[in-house]
Amino acid sequence: MRDLAMLPSAEAQGIVGVLFDLDDTVLSHGVLTREAYKALWALHEAGLRLVAVTGRPSGWGEVIVRQWPIDGAVTENGAVHVVREGKGVAVSVSGSEAEVTARTARLDELVRTVARVMPSIKLADDARARRCDAAWDVAERQRVDAKDVAELTRLILAEGARTTRSSVHVHATFESDDKASGAIRFVRSHFGDDAGAALHRWAFVGDSGNDAACFAAFRTTFGVQNVRAYARVLSVPPRWVAPSKRGAGFAEIARAILASRW
Ligand SMILES: [Mg+2]
Incomplete structure (x- = not known):
């Protein structure tokens, strides 16, 4: 740099x-x-x-x-x-409409899994405007400690999704x-x-x-x-x-x- x-x-x-x-x-x-x-x-x-x-x-x-x-x-x-x-x-x-529908269903299931396993972790407040990416708020409206961020990341990867982290959110997606x-x-x-x-x-x-x-x-x-x-x-x-x-x-x-x- x-x-x-x-x-x-x-x-x-x-x-x-x-x-x-x-x-x-x-x-x-x-x-x-x-x-x-x-x-x-x-x-x-x-x-x-x-x-x-x-x-x-x-x-x-x-x-x-x-x-x-x-x-x-x-x-x-x-x-x-x-x-x-x-x-x-x-x-x-x-992708085709069928592919998009299938990926959306998998993502919805992942969101339900996170809600069940880690109920204190909340989706980002912009979740409704998303099409094929789930985002959990870790540093925007709430603070999530590093241990829970790591646990959330492990959970996403275990479900077969890809994950990335921005300055405010942890993301999951089934898109390539x-x-x-x-x-x-x-x-x-x-x-x-x-x-x-x-x-x-x-x-x-x-x-x-x-x-x-x-x-x-x-x-x-x-x-x-x-x-x-x-x-x-x-x-x-x-x-x-x-x-x-x-x-x-x-x-x-x-x-x-x-x-x-x-
Ligand atoms: Mg940024």
Whole structure:
């Protein structure tokens, strides 16, 4: 992880789009600050493509794709794509209808199992806006200690699901996508960039454990300062780190990218 100030202009100039995490990257403790929103507009007005890549629900993706100056959202840790279409949005999940139905039934069963075995663990308050990802709140509206988080993770894995952890939630899914494969699938289907092109042309900005796959998948990767708290659990850390945390750090990264362009 190197200081953002060391980012070479030539590397920043090659970027055509920015993929970015939401919680504790663009959002500061859940809030979209004025400076983070201004940074999104500045990137958009400079002609960069913008795609949110988040563990948050597809229902959130539908709202931000309609309202923010962005081109799309890869939600539920890669599984669900939301893209602007005319005055509305199009939402897609990979797989046939029968496959999606079967995976949903398995996920519902897993949610019931967790409720029975660990009744003190609560689903995130955005659970109803999710299509194919279950999320339990471990650090948003309630605090769950590390021992119980580990137990929850063991339970999810024992049921055959995949699990990831954001700064606020523990996720479970039966989808095969992670944030990186979901983001690359999005970039290929909407912008025609295959994985090789995406690697060099798209930057990623994140902050925590569930961003690890994206830190590994893209060449130009940025962390906001709070990513340092996850340094030990990230197999591949971001290459560049902003001096400030959360939305303020995102704004610094946007300025660094834009400074190279004129
Ligand atoms: Mg995050």
